[in-house]
Amino acid sequence: MVNTTLAMDAASLExxxxxxxxxxxxxxxLDEVTVDRLVVRLRVSDKHLRPGGTVSGPSMFALADVSVYLAILSRIGPVALAVTTNCSIDFMRKPAAGAxxxxxxxxxKLGRVLAVGECLLFSEGNTAPVARASLTYSIPARDAAVASNTAKI
Incomplete structure (x- = not known):
């Protein structure tokens, strides 16, 4: 049975x-961490911009990927070897410059082996999403995850 409480809070995830x-x-x-939702902020700097001064697609992909990963870890604990197996992202509008x-x-879905997450990305201060993403993660067998985490201690 998958944990329906938080295993990691914002401070432990960071x-x-x-x-x-x-x-x-x-x-x-991390701006918000609850059992039902995470809000993760990409602190936009020059390295995230593409020509034209807007946030690049790869930067938004990274935000979606890291966000789903953290949402999973918030529920199952620090399993470093959970990995992305699929991602679909739709870029819907240009993000606000500098936001x-x-x-x-x-x-x-949060199962024993797979997790599926859904993301909406917003420019800070705007109510219309700039992108939507769906990601699937593979969660390693508990024995492999425990062995990996304890090997670092």
Whole structure:
């Protein structure tokens, strides 16, 4: 049975990112973490922009990917080896120049082996989404995840 309570709060998820994904940890902040929803902020800087001054597609993809990953970990705990197996993203409108991007995530399915999440991405201050994404993650067998996490201790 999958946990229906939080296994990790915002502070523990951010510590996990700092420890395991230092290369991107500084880009993201958790604005909200509940059992039903996560809101993750991409702190937009020049490195996230494409020609024309708008946030690039790869930056928005990274936000959606990290957000679903964190939503899963918030429920199952620090399983570093959970991996993306599928992603579909629709870019619907140009993000506002210079505004952070907020990703609202909800998990549609959280099973033993697979998790499916849905994201809506918004330019901060706007109510119309700039992108929509659906991601599927593979969750490793509990024995493999525990072995991986304890090997680092």
């Amino acid at each position: 510590r996990f990112l700092d420890a395991e994904f230092l290369q991107v940890a500084e880009d993201f902040t 952070d991007i907020l990703c609202h995530v909800r998990l549609l």
